[in-house]
Amino acid sequence: MSDKKFRLKFNDSNLHDSVSYILVSKFNIKPNVLQARIDGSGGRMILAMSGAENDITNAIMYLRSVDIEIEPLDNYVKRDDNKCIDCGSCISLCPTFAFEMDKETWDVKLDTSKCVACGFCISACPTHAIMLKLNL
Amino acid sequence: MKRTYSEINEKIRKRKAVVLTADEVIDLVKDKGVENAAKEVDVVTTGTFGAMCSSGAFINFGHSDPPIRMTNISLNGVQAYGGLAAVDTYIGATQVTDKKGGGYGGGHVIEDLVAGKKIHLVASGPGSDCYTRKSIETTISLNTVNEAYMYNPRNVYQNYAVATNSSDKTLQTYMGKLLPNFRNATYSSAGQLSPLINDPHLDTIGVGTRIFLGGGEGYIAWSGTQFNTKADEVNGVPTGGSRTLALIGDLRGMNREYVRGLDIFGYGTSLAVGVGVPIPILNNDVMKRCAISDGEIFAKVFDYGTCSSSRPVLGTVNYADLRSGKIECGGRMMRTSPLSSYKYAKNVAQKLKDWISNEKFELTVPSIPLPKEGSVRGLR
Numbered sequence: 001m002s003d004k005k006f007r008l009k010f011n012d013s014n015l016h017d018s019v020s021y022i023l024v025s026k027f028n029i030k031p032n033v034l035q036a037r038i039d040g041s042g043g044r045m046i047l048a049m050s051g052a053e054n055d056i057t058n059a060i061m062y063l064r065s066v067d068i069e070i071e072p073l074d075n076y077v078k079r080d081d082n083k084c085i086d087c088g089s090c091i092s093l094c095p096t097f098a099f100e101m102d103k104e105t106w107d108v109k110l111d112t113s114k115c116v117a118c119g120f121c122i123s124a125c126p127t128h129a130i131m132l133k134l135n136l
Numbered sequence: 137m138k139r140t141y142s143e144i145n146e147k148i149r150k151r152k153a154v155v156l157t158a159d160e161v162i163d164l165v166k167d168k169g170v171e172n173a174a175k176e177v178d179v180v181t182t183g184t185f186g187a188m189c190s191s192g193a194f195i196n197f198g199h200s201d202p203p204i205r206m207t208n209i210s211l212n213g214v215q216a217y218g219g220l221a222a223v224d225t226y227i228g229a230t231q232v233t234d235k236k237g238g239g240y241g242g243g244h245v246i247e248d249l250v251a252g253k254k255i256h257l258v259a260s261g262p263g264s265d266c267y268t269r270k271s272i273e274t275t276i277s278l279n280t281v282n283e284a285y286m287y288n289p290r291n292v293y294q295n296y297a298v299a300t301n302s303s304d305k306t307l308q309t310y311m312g313k314l315l316p317n318f319r320n321a322t323y324s325s326a327g328q329l330s331p332l333i334n335d336p337h338l339d340t341i342g343v344g345t346r347i348f349l350g351g352g353e354g355y356i357a358w359s360g361t362q363f364n365t366k367a368d369e370v371n372g373v374p375t376g377g378s379r380t381l382a383l384i385g386d387l388r389g390m391n392r393e394y395v396r397g398l399d400i401f402g403y404g405t406s407l408a409v410g411v412g413v414p415i416p417i418l419n420n421d422v423m424k425r426c427a428i429s430d431g432e433i434f435a436k437v438f439d440y441g442t443c444s445s446s447r448p449v450l451g452t453v454n455y456a457d458l459r460s461g462k463i464e465c466g467g468r469m470m471r472t473s474p475l476s477s478y479k480y481a482k483n484v485a486q487k488l489k490d491w492i493s494n495e496k497f498e499l500t501v502p503s504i505p506l507p508k509e510g511s512v513r514g515l516r
Contacts, residue, residue: 085185085396085408085477085480086477086478086479086480087186087408087474087475087476087477088473088474088475088477088478089312089313089322089473089474089475090473091461091471091472091473091474092315092320092321092322092461092470092471092472092473093313093315093320093473101459101461101474103459105479106477106478106479106482107479120313123308123313123401123402124312124313124401126187126312126398126399126400126401126406126408127396127397127398127399128239128399
């Protein structure tokens, strides 16, 4: 089993496609739409896929075949440790519990795999230490 | 057991002083009891590192040729006070940049100064027979100025509120982002490490006490503004904001690690300052008070959803629970966030311990004690 996040771009020809339905019914993938937006330049989506490695690979090939641009979303959330003061302002704001206080070292730990890119912590960080690169 | 400042300093000079941090001493007192611990320990070091908005620095730029009496002063686009003598100024932590977008303020200027960075100075004045020049634009740094010292009118609050939000909107406050409907709570004290919680009635701390300030040496200058001795107490410690200190120290010798500009979204800028106060173990009573632990220190939970100087109190919680990541208050579970860094507070206490253990830092006898009484007035 694998859990991955992707950035998808739709155009006029595929904007009406139900990606979630296709992923579930054709590829046995558990999709989770984290963000979605339609504007003048088409549709954008941040999508998490959970499933077998092979199924995810096939799903990516399928989506590309219907002209949906898809690229893996890596390192979209970053923390500048030179700026972070390990205060913990971010901890109680994160809906997915991606931040955690290490009770031994009192470091604030960030588990990027839990992050769903909501951005709620960004403005709450008093030292501007957290960055979100989505290009959604 | 009785011990004097001079006995302690004698031991420091011989590198024989036993120094423990305020969190280390908790277990020692539990294991050996107050009296035995007091015999063993000479000094307990405390520490805190968080937003201290009432902070700033005095700077003297030196005179240009021809000279100018500066009345409008800006440092990296942040206004500094122009009502002192010709080239003296005070830059306050919460003064926000004039530039669009904000995010930078007096606290950041002070951080940049301490970091040794160059600062853009723009100043103007009326011009006079003795100060003919009317404007100047140049760069300064900690190396070029005559003096630069921090003077903070109100630091190291003895305990503080826990903030939550009853309203149905997210609030952007100086206590951080408060989610709607009590979904989180924020707190700010360093609890068992906090300087004024370990000597709650200021028996050993007074004007002239030498301290750790921003990574360098500083002194307690006076009682802080809004100094209050009337707060409710549990276990001999106030359950809300009470005593405060005014602190002074040279920016030269400070370390950027412990002097950080903050941008608190929706509120403005501030300065995080690392402060550590050494507590001489003069008697058993001082030892006993230093051994207080997070589970015994309580703070009131206030509803910041009500915008009034007398916000409703929803309950009282202890710091062990706050630090666990969630509290129960008024039948509700709330996730918690600290706003001050416990990691840095520990580092401050450890660093001060190292200084004292390595003979680099002797204790000073306070010149005068801080007030025994103080209360806070409102503004009509």
